[in-house]
Amino acid sequence: MNPAPIKLVFTGPVGSGKTTALHQLSEITPVVTEQAMTVGATVNKTTTTVALDYGEVTLENGEKVLLFGTPGQRYYDYMCKIVAQGATGIMLLLNNDNADPQNDLAYFTELFADHAKRGAMVLGITHTEGARNNPLQRYHAWLSDRGYMLPVFAVDARNRDDVILMVEALAASLEY
């Protein structure tokens, strides 16, 4: 009856809050595949997503919205691309405390260029708590220099309202 599933993809580098954000929305206990970190252990955590996180929300009409969290490490890119195929929107989470979050931004907008160009992408910048003087400015600057006008919010992935705001912005962006 409804062949194309509705998909939302949470992506971003290791430790940006993908798993946490997906938890905020999923109605089922998300299937999370974490493993002890051996690579990229620069972030203050000992486990990380190596394969896909998966969650679900069932709509009133019975349709399912599938939530995917991509692996953080870049050598899993092929998986990201497959997951993103036909996705309604990309929720890109970036950790503001990372060494070079602008580089992360460049990397993921390139990886999901189709979505970015269609405005089917929203950015949540995590770990901005201590930041002063409009931490979002550098992301806006990078995006607008390249002709993108995507929503960018300072979010805490642990806060459900913040994650919902990202979905709201995505919904609005898709309504021309």
Place this chain on the structure above:
Amino acid sequence: MSTHNYYLHGWNENDANVLASFLYLIGDKLPLLGDRTLNPLDASIWLADLDSEEGREFWQEALDQPAAGRRASDAGHFKIALSRQPIATNHLLIRNPLRINGETGVLTVLRKMLDGIAEPNLASAFVTTGERRSLGSLFMQIAHKENVELIFPEQVWVLVDSKNEQCWANRHPRQWIRFFPQLMAIQPATEAVFQSLAVSSNPDCQAYPIDSIKWCLGLFLWKGEPSPQAAQQQTYQLKNWPNFTSLPHHPKHLSLTNHLVRHPRKIEELMEDTELSREFIQNFINACMAIDLLHATPSRALNDKRDKRIGYNPLRALLSRLGVTA
């Protein structure tokens, strides 16, 4: 209240508009700037911009004229000069650079002068609620780097720490939109107030950007009328998406944003795009203006490859499932 007209010698349009907004906010019924049709002789205050040819000439003339020789029509005019460079001392000169903090400098002087020639019409220390004027005075206080406390029912408060460009509150800005229309009082916040609310150790209390409060003022102050700054433009375009996690908003603000970031829009066009009321849209634009989110000269339509209006948006169904109603 008596009104005072002023005339600007050699001011550029932009500075004139900024000054007009400030004057509007402190409640003086001065005509809007840029009103070049006013006869200078009908104005009681003359403001000269010494960085312009016209302003310098005017000022030189005024100085050259010995007091005794001044025309009678001249006598009633207060003359104020300002410059972005340091200039010779004179009790009527303002030396602060205009663009940095000069508008408030001009206002300080204007205030003093107006106090002398009319009944005091400035915000008193304790202002009671509801009125445009009390909220307007808040804008001024923030511009003057004064710390203030806003008091709402249900023991809700917001402390504005203007010096550090932040505010503290015991409710998330998401909820302010509900509380703002019920503002009970605005009063100066001393160090003791900050201490007694123990802002940094009170678990209910968090710091938010000063934009949160400015945005709220923009939303509520003009009640559907264009703010003086917004009135200077017919077409609007957003520089980027507002950071809605710390700005009190209505779900429809997201739709408005989506239109306004992508192309320049007139109010009428937005009404058509979104089917929202003129007042609702105007308040939103005033709020964007208050935190400097609008392009001064809207121009470029974004060259992106979006699909035309989609019929069914599955994300709306998801949102309603998540408890959000658009």
